[in-house]
Amino acid sequence: MAPIKLHDKSFGTYLSENAIQEKVKEIATNINQDYKDKKPLFIAILNGSFMFAADLFKYLDINAEICFIKLASYKGMKSSGHIITAIGLDQDLYDRDVIIIEDIVDTGKTLNEFLPKLHHQQPKSFKIAALLHKPEATQYPLIIDYLGFSIPNKFVVGYGLDYDGLGRNFKEIYQLTDNA
Numbered sequence: 001m002a003p004i005k006l007h008d009k010s011f012g013t014y015l016s017e018n019a020i021q022e023k024v025k026e027i028a029t030n031i032n033q034d035y036k037d038k039k040p041l042f043i044a045i046l047n048g049s050f051m052f053a054a055d056l057f058k059y060l061d062i063n064a065e066i067c068f069i070k071l072a073s074y075k076g077m078k079s080s081g082h083i084i085t086a087i088g089l090d091q092d093l094y095d096r097d098v099i100i101i102e103d104i105v106d107t108g109k110t111l112n113e114f115l116p117k118l119h120h121q122q123p124k125s126f127k128i129a130a131l132l133h134k135p136e137a138t139q140y141p142l143i144i145d146y147l148g149f150s151i152p153n154k155f156v157v158g159y160g161l162d163y164d165g166l167g168r169n170f171k172e173i174y175q176l177t178d179n180a
Contacts, residue, residue, distance in 0.1 A: 004157075004174055006166040011157055011174035015149065020131070020159055020173065023148040024052065027129060028059030030146055031099065039063040040097040042129075043089065043118075045110070046070040047168070048103035051160035052131045052148075056101065066101075067091045071110050093121035099146075103160050104132040106153070108140030115142075132156065132173075151175075 003012045031040075039062070044053035046068050057066060069089045098118065105111065111128065118126065129146035136153040155176040157167035167174070 003177060004167070004170070006157060006163045009155075009163060010177045011163075011167075012177045013172055014151075014156060014175035015159075015173040017171040020148070020171075021055065023131070024055045025059050027146045027148060028056055031056075031129070032060060032062050035062050035064070035097065038097050039065065040099050041091060041093070042066040042099045042101055043091075044068045044101040045103070045114075048160045048162070049101045049131075051168075052103055053101045056129070065091075069114075071114055089118075093118060093123040095122065095124045097125045097127075098123040099127045099129055102128060102130040104134070104156070105130045105142060105144060106134040106137040108138050108142050111142055112140035131159070132161075 003010055005011075042053065042057075042064060044050065044066060047070065050068075053066065053068075057064070067089065100111065100115075100118075102111065105128075115126075127145040128142060130144045131148040133144055133147055133150050134153045135150055155163070156173050157163050158170035158173040160168050161173065162168045
């Protein structure tokens with residue numbers, strides 16, 4: 001794929017649509033095996049995880065429910081350091097098997113601040129599914145139970161991820177190629 005330009009930045013293709021879909025199928029297969037006789041509740045973190053969540057659900061063959069919560073910490077290309085909850089969780093988690101769907105885990109701050117709120121509701125079990133993880137950026141270690149790709153600490157867009165609102169619609173994931 002040709003490089004793309006969003007606002008003032010250029011991005012080159014990093015992960016193809018095919019590579020992403022193969023990894024999503026692999027994650028779904030593992031979840032299908034682990035939750036064969038259960039009915040997990042998936043909590044997708046908006047906005048970035050909407051494509052990953054939709055594709056993951058297409059490959060699940062178990063009984064499952066999904067809800068969405070909006071958490072944000074990014075402004076432009078940098079984390080603001082503050083977690084903003086724009087849409088709250090309206091599901092009762094007590095005694096439920098819960099799987100968080102996250103597009104990307106970089107510092108881990110967002111989930112580090114959000115998870116205690118979930119544990120307070122006493123779910124039966126708790127897992128994290130993330131398409132991307134930046135181990136070099138992680139400051140709040142988390143166990144990612146279902147991981148797509150570990151990637152370098154470079155800014156990425158596409159497949160739900162954005163740069164100031166643009167780029168979410170791409171089927172591929174693009175990586176920053178310049179600092180212009």
